[in-house]
């Protein structure tokens with residue numbers, strides 16, 4: 001009201017004398033007109049391009065919010081990357097291709113594998129790599145060389161996303177890094193394959209691994225028996241990291257405890273190096289991937 005009154009006085013002071021209407025109402029009208037025009041434009045856009053427009057808008061928002069940091073500072077055409085990332089994503093679904101391209105689609109065995117390390121940022125790494133239009137990545141960890149080797153290569157291929165002839169297929173299974181039988185199997189599969197290993201501070205990695213194990217064991221009801229088996233401490237929980245990782249009597253680190261064992265990078269890497277040349281294994285920095293992802297991505301390219 002005070003606003004209306006002051007505005008009317010303002011009109012009168014200008015000498016208009018005509019304006020008896022409250023300008024606040026006019027603003028409302030203007031605002032509603034603007035909203036109507038905006039709604040009309042959006043509806044027109046959607047009706048012209050169909051549901052794809054909504055999908056695209058959503059993807060761009062998701063990209064900007066979640067993955068945008070990855071492209072910060074990269075000296076390439078960021079807009080193009082957004083578009084190609086969407087195209088790549090669509091390609092994996094096979095819902096964006098023309099019929100001629102669909103004919104070219106096929107599932108290929110990977111020529112690059114992210115072998116680990118577990119809890120070192122492998123998930124983020126694969127998502128960043130997947131933004132590249134020439135790369136397709138498996139959506140889940142196939143665990144072929146460690147758990148499903150007996151299933152054979154056709155099974156492995158079936159776990160891969162469809163790709164076009166120029167695209168590189170990649171998968172990640174962090175457990176490969178620590179499984180003793182995997183390096184030889186991978187070598188038999190493809191001796192010139194490219195491997196990516198991402199590592200982080202081994203203590204941080206071990207703690208992250210411990211937290212994952214603890215959550216898994218404590219949250220899954222059917223694991224109750226295993227949980228009981230693992231339960232050594234009197235507090236009735238999985239126990240603290242120190243309780244799990246340090247010998248109670250000697251205070252020494254228990255190297256056989258999985259989260260510790262998986263952080264003994266050199267031990268596992270040595271096994272890989274008996275089968276592969278150093279130049280075939282790209283080692284990335286998980287800490288840096290978090291703060292300057294573009295630097296690690298440039299190493300991949």
Ligand SMILES: Nc1ncnc2c1ncn2[C@@H]1O[C@H](COP(=O)(O)OS(=O)(=O)O)[C@@H](OP(=O)(O)O)[C@H]1O
Pocket residue numbers: 117118119120121122123124125174204208209286287289290291293
């Ligand atoms: N962008 C980016 N760069 C580097 N690291 C990141 C990134 N985003 C997430 N994280 C951290 O990665 C940890 C999970 O690692 P993984 O994805 O390898 O886990 S898993 O092995 O697939 O379960 C996990 O570590 P903790 O938080 O210490 O558990 C995540 O925080």
